[in-house]
Amino acid sequence: MLAAGLYVGKTVLGSSSSSAKPFVVGTNVPFPPFEDYNVTTSQYFGFDISMAAMIAAAMHRPLLITNYADFTALLTDAGAGVFDMAASAITESGTVGAGRNLSMTFSMPYYEANQALLIQSSKASQIKCAPSGCNVSVMAGLKIGLQTGTSSEDWANTYLLHNETGGGSITEYTTVDLEVSALSAGALDAVIIDTGPAAAIAAGSSGSLAVAGVIHTGELYGFAVEHGDPNDYLPVINGAIVTSEQNGTYQKLLTTWGLG
Numbered sequence: 001m002l003a004a005g006l007y008v009g010k011t012v013l014g015s016s017s018s019s020a021k022p023f024v025v026g027t028n029v030p031f032p033p034f035e036d037y038n039v040t041t042s043q044y045f046g047f048d049i050s051m052a053a054m055i056a057a058a059m060h061r062p063l064l065i066t067n068y069a070d071f072t073a074l075l076t077d078a079g080a081g082v083f084d085m086a087a088s089a090i091t092e093s094g095t096v097g098a099g100r101n102l103s104m105t106f107s108m109p110y111y112e113a114n115q116a117l118l119i120q121s122s123k124a125s126q127i128k129c130a131p132s133g134c135n136v137s138v139m140a141g142l143k144i145g146l147q148t149g150t151s152s153e154d155w156a157n158t159y160l161l162h163n164e165t166g167g168g169s170i171t172e173y174t175t176v177d178l179e180v181s182a183l184s185a186g187a188l189d190a191v192i193i194d195t196g197p198a199a200a201i202a203a204g205s206s207g208s209l210a211v212a213g214v215i216h217t218g219e220l221y222g223f224a225v226e227h228g229d230p231n232d233y234l235p236v237i238n239g240a241i242v243t244s245e246q247n248g249t250y251q252k253l254l255t256t257w258g259l260g
Helices: 047-059 071-080 094-100 151-160 176-184 195-203 234-247 249-256
Strands: 010-013 023-027 036-038 043-045 063-067 085-091 104-106 111-120 143-147 169-173 190-194 209-226
Touching (some): 023 047, 071 085, 071 209, 094 151, 111 151, 143 176, 151 169, 151 190, 195 209
Antiparallel strands (some): 104 209
16 A cells, blocks of 8 residues: 555546546545555545545546655645646645645645554554543653654654653654665654544555554544635535535535544
């Protein structure tokens, strides 16, 4: 599942013979179950990809997925209008969202998320979070990994940085697969990542990884378009989100991708 993190390429979904201009959506894999890439079929898949396909259909345009190996570069190009829409579990709320809203424009929220602490299963007896959630004291002495440019980084910089004790440290990675590999190899004690991906990665680890607990952040994901929405995409995007919620498609996709 995590083998495609450095893949950079494009995949057309829908009718490639359509005369309509493709609706180009930028993403950053791997971040299961929201976005991932199957190297065998050369197809992107996940909750965000399914939502993007639904939005492209509402635009009456074929969907073209383009992957970015760097999440920060994805956000920069989204705001500059290099492609039509970014779909990559992008937090639009809180302090990190406020900063992003200065350079890009977001749809209505389509998913609420928290952060989680991903660890090696063998260390579950040593790294314990309370049922109410993980706090800084649990993480202060750990070697923590996180992805650059994400809300995980923002949370760690706000609450964990400069509060480390003992051998506690923070290491940043450009992609999720790199930080998970470091965790699996024992170079890290834990990874801070959104709850959905944490659960998906643990489930696909053959029992070697586990979720120690939740870091409650109450983030809201949104689809990002060029700053100011000069192409007037948001009415169609928001309309597709609302319609999916009303006709049951949204809940079906949540169930399909193990999100609720």
